[in-house]
Amino acid sequence: xxxxxxxxxxxxxxxxxxxxxxxxxxxxxxxxxxxxxxxxxxxxxxxxxxxxxxxxxxxxxxxxxxxxxxxxxxxxxxxxxxxxxxxxxxxxxxxxxxxxxxxxxxxxxxxxxxxxxxxxxxxxxxxxxxxxxxxxxxxxxxxxxxxxxxxxxxxxxxxxxxxxxxxxxxxxxxxxxxxxxxxxxxxxxxxxxxxxxxxxxxxxxxxxxxxxxxxxxxxxxxxxxxxxxxxxxxxxxxxxxxxxxxxxxxxxxxxxxxxxxxxxxxxxxxxxxxxxxxxxxxxxxxxxxxx
Numbered sequence: 001x002x003x004x005x006x007x008x009x010x011x012x013x014x015x016x017x018x019x020x021x022x023x024x025x026x027x028x029x030x031x032x033x034x035x036x037x038x039x040x041x042x043x044x045x046x047x048x049x050x051x052x053x054x055x056x057x058x059x060x061x062x063x064x065x066x067x068x069x070x071x072x073x074x075x076x077x078x079x080x081x082x083x084x085x086x087x088x089x090x091x092x093x094x095x096x097x098x099x100x101x102x103x104x105x106x107x108x109x110x111x112x113x114x115x116x117x118x119x120x121x122x123x124x125x126x127x128x129x130x131x132x133x134x135x136x137x138x139x140x141x142x143x144x145x146x147x148x149x150x151x152x153x154x155x156x157x158x159x160x161x162x163x164x165x166x167x168x169x170x171x172x173x174x175x176x177x178x179x180x181x182x183x184x185x186x187x188x189x190x191x192x193x194x195x196x197x198x199x200x201x202x203x204x205x206x207x208x209x210x211x212x213x214x215x216x217x218x219x220x221x222x223x224x225x226x227x228x229x230x231x232x233x234x235x236x237x238x239x240x241x242x243x244x245x246x247x248x249x250x251x252x253x254x255x256x257x258x259x260x261x262x263x264x265x266x267x268x269x270x271x272x273x274x275x276x277x278x279x280x281x282x283x284x285x286x287x288x289x290x291x
Contacts, residue, residue, distance in 0.1 A: 038063075115162060
């Protein structure tokens with residue numbers, strides 16, 4: 001099957017962080033089945049290199065790259081405005097980008113970076129694109145890449161310290177951001193207009209560039225390398241993202257969490273819908289406070 005006759009022909013997909021890892025593999029897979037794919041990158045050179053690779057491997061020229069830095073609300077707003085000006089439809093928003101940082105840093109607006117990028121940035125981006133998703137003929141999908149690491153946040157979120165100012169431990173903060181992804185997914189599914197679905201996923205333990213670009217301390221990086229023989233490829237890690245973005249099997253399915261293209265269990269903390277609503281409200285307030 002070529003992209004010209006694929007099941008996603010005519011559909012527009014935005015993939016954050018589509019310049020590397022599972023995001024790039026999802027771009028290749030969705031472009032192969034006909035989608036018009038927009039990948040984002042915070043680094044223009046890496047974005048262009050990824051664009052060339054995705055086009056070559058997918059056999060599709062209907063792929064483009066746009067600048068987006070999720071650590072900057074100005075960049076997010078600029079991207080959203082540019083995209084809405086370019087495209088009159090959006091079928092799938094794949095919120096894929098994310099990271100883990102060994103030391104506490106802050107985004108342009110002063111939010112803790114892991115929480116700011118993994119959750120708040122995607123929260124704002126989705127809000128800015130929501131009208132286009134809701135008005136899309138035939139419905140639309142939001143797919144959020146979470147992680148089984150959300151289960152590490154056993155006590156849930158600390159609303160008195162969402163910015164991890166009092167105590168910062170990389171894996172704990174990352175786990176909370178992935179829990180936030182699930183809360184966001186479930187609450188979005190509850191609030192969004194009919195025809196738009198929202199689902200989250202765990203891609204698996206993936207052998208990719210995640211945590212290897214100076215984001216982690218040498219100890220974490222060394223641990224990642226030790227574990228790499230047990231990891232799956234980025235191509236395999238992207239399969240559930242592609243499934244949720246394109247499969248007719250999940251048409252109308254919303255508020256779920258998937259692993260290996262099948263429903264999976266979430267932690268007890270992640271099932272707390274009152275906390276999901278509280279995080280939504282807190283996120284709105286944080287975005288508003290940044291102007």
